Amino acid sequence: MADTGSRPLGWGPEQRDRDAAVAAVAAMSPEQKAGQVLLPTFRGNQVEAYAGLIQRLHLAGSIIMADNVPRDPQGNVDVAAMGAVNQRLLQAVAADGRRWPGIIGVDQEGGGVARLGPPLTEWPTPMSYGAAGNAALTRQAGKGLAAELAPLGFDLDFAPDTDVTIGPKDPTIGARSMSADPAAAATQGVAFSQGMLDAGVLPTVKHFPGHGSVTADSHLSLPVQPAGIDELQGRDWKPFQAAVTAALPIIMTGHIAVPALEPGVPASLSAPSYAALRGLGFKGVAVTDALNMGAVDKQYPAGAAAVKAVAAGADLLLMPADVEQAHAAILQALAAGTLSAARLDEAAQRVATMMIWHARTSPPAGTAATAAQAGSGAPLSTQVSASAVTVLSGPCSGPLVPGSVRVAGGGPGDRERFEAAAARAGLTVGSGPLVSLIGPGGKAAGGDIAVALDAPWPLQDSGAPVKLALYGRTDAAFDALAAVLAGKAPAPGKLPAAVGPFPGGTGCP
Structure with a gap:
């Protein structure tokens, strides 16, 4: 008889993983099943209290937020202490009797969304990958980023963001998007995800049905996506379809109302929206965006969001927002028949299937034999920024400045980083052309050379004759900028999104 256990399921795991999960979930109590679908966080350093909660509520694991990250006296990540926190949480899952690892997740996209800073590698904004246009480099970067997470005990990252941005009217995603071109966002998103899997970390493609083309921020209120299904399929859903085709394991649903699917209800809580996602062929784990965000918590308080989702x-x-309330509400709905036992079983089985597969195919979190050291991705981060820097207007060769420049603008620390990078490139700071740095959320700038450090939109109204998009504020990004200014390196990047009169694809040949 042929071995059916190795039959692929179309999203990573094999039939043997699903069989093991189905058997495990069948032996669970309702309390255990309810816990298995919950991935909360905890306050500050209350690790022991939360470990107890994992066991009492049978939770799937935890997401680590910035206030959970132990830091040294200089404010940097205490790498050893972070690893110890994660191992303690994994121990709590094991003590609950599960034969698969807990989920220890984190938001580590690069750019402005990075819960873990130095000494881990600082990565530029994800839009850098669209500007560089090199899927092989993007895959290397995904692997490099994840290779620093796995030794600390992280087995899941809520990245990459594959939303297709619409440009300046997109207030939330911006440079977190890899491109305004759906095909490019799809290619780069899959490459980054595959790189993460190469390093043993589960990627999460987000935010279905697409957060880059709505004009409100779901952290604050409920955005409405007015596009019809045909338009969504042609733009926003292309990266998610590519993720499904590539058999990626997790897709996150966003808090976005789509009247064409279900008016007034966030996609994260909407049955027609999940049906649309499954309609793309997705068989993996559908995870909600954070349920404590304003778009959901204001409308569905006290456990209602959990049951509805x-x-x-x-x-x-x-x-x-309150994991004890969420757990209790799921059990109440189960008892009342307003939540079907089959649906809860299906959800718990998918989560267990994924983690059984992950344990079978990846080294245990935190015990990789060739554990990458924090900061090991720095050369890759440098390569990404050097490949992404884009000239919108101005010369494509030779020095853009004489041996000295002036600098203005930017956010905290930007000018200091620029000055240090300029010195490394042999430039002095104090006289000469004025370089205006535009930080995240910044306005148009004048001067002789305008440099966008985040999304490039402010360059459209900048009066400077030379306009550069850098897509990053790391030391490596500033080194890439200084090298271009000094004429020591080309600017090979192409605009991944239109900026006023400059169409997508603008850049030096």
């Missing part, structure tokens, strides 16, 4: 089709509920 599971009933609609979510498999994993991220950061419910």
Whole structure:
């Protein structure tokens, strides 16, 4: 008889992983099943209290937020202490009797969304990958980023963001998007995800049905996506379809109302939205965006969001506002028959299937034989920024400045980083052309050379004759900028999104 256990399921795991999960979930109590679909966070350094909660509520694991990260006296990540926190949480999952690892997740996209800073590698904004246009480099970067997470005990990252941005009217995603071109966002998103899997960390493609083309911020209120299904399929859904085709394991649903699917209800809580996602062929774990965000918590308080999300089709509920209320509400709905036992079983089975597969195919978190050291991705980060820097207007060869420049603008630390990079490139600071740095959320700038450090949109109204997009504020990004200014390196990047009169694809030949 042929071995059916190795039959692929179309999203990573094999039939043997699903069989083991189905058997495990069948032996669970309702309390255990309810816990298995919840992935909350905890306050500050209350690790022991939270480890107890994992065991009492049978939780899937935890997402680590910035206030959970132990730091040294200089404010940097205490790498050893971070690893110890994660191991303690994994021990709590094991003590609950599960034969698969807990989920220890983090938001580590690069750019402005990075819970873990130095001594881990600082990565530029994800839009850098679209500007560089090199899928092989993007995959290397995904692997490099994840290779620093795995030794600390992280087994899941809520990255990459594959939303297709619409440009300046997109207030939330911006430079977190890899491109305004759906095909490019799809290619780069899959490459980054595959790189993460290469390093043994589960990627999360987000935020279905697409957060880059809505004009409100779901952290504050409920955005409405007015596009019809055909338009969504042609733009926003292309990266998610590519993720499904590439058999990626997790897709996050966003808090976005799509009237064409279900008016007034966030996609994260909407059965027609999950049906649309499954309609793309997705068979993996559907995780909600954080349920404590304004778009959901204001409308569905006290556990209501958790019940509605599971009933609609979510498999994993991220950061419910009150996890005890969420757990109790799921059990109450189960008892009342307003949440079907089959739907909860399906959700718990998917989560267990994924983690059984992950344990079978990856080194145990935190014990990789060739554990990458924090900061090992720095050369890759440098290569990404050097490949992304883009000239919108101005010369494509030779020095852009004489041996000295002046600098203005930017956010905290930007000018200091620029000055240090200028010195490394042999430039002095104090006289000469004025370089205006535009930080995240910044306005148009004058001067002789305008440099966008985040999304490039402010360059459209900048009066400077020379306009550069850098897509990053790391030391490596400033080194790439200084090298271009000094004429020591080309600017090979191409605009991944239109900026006023400059179409997507603008850049030096």
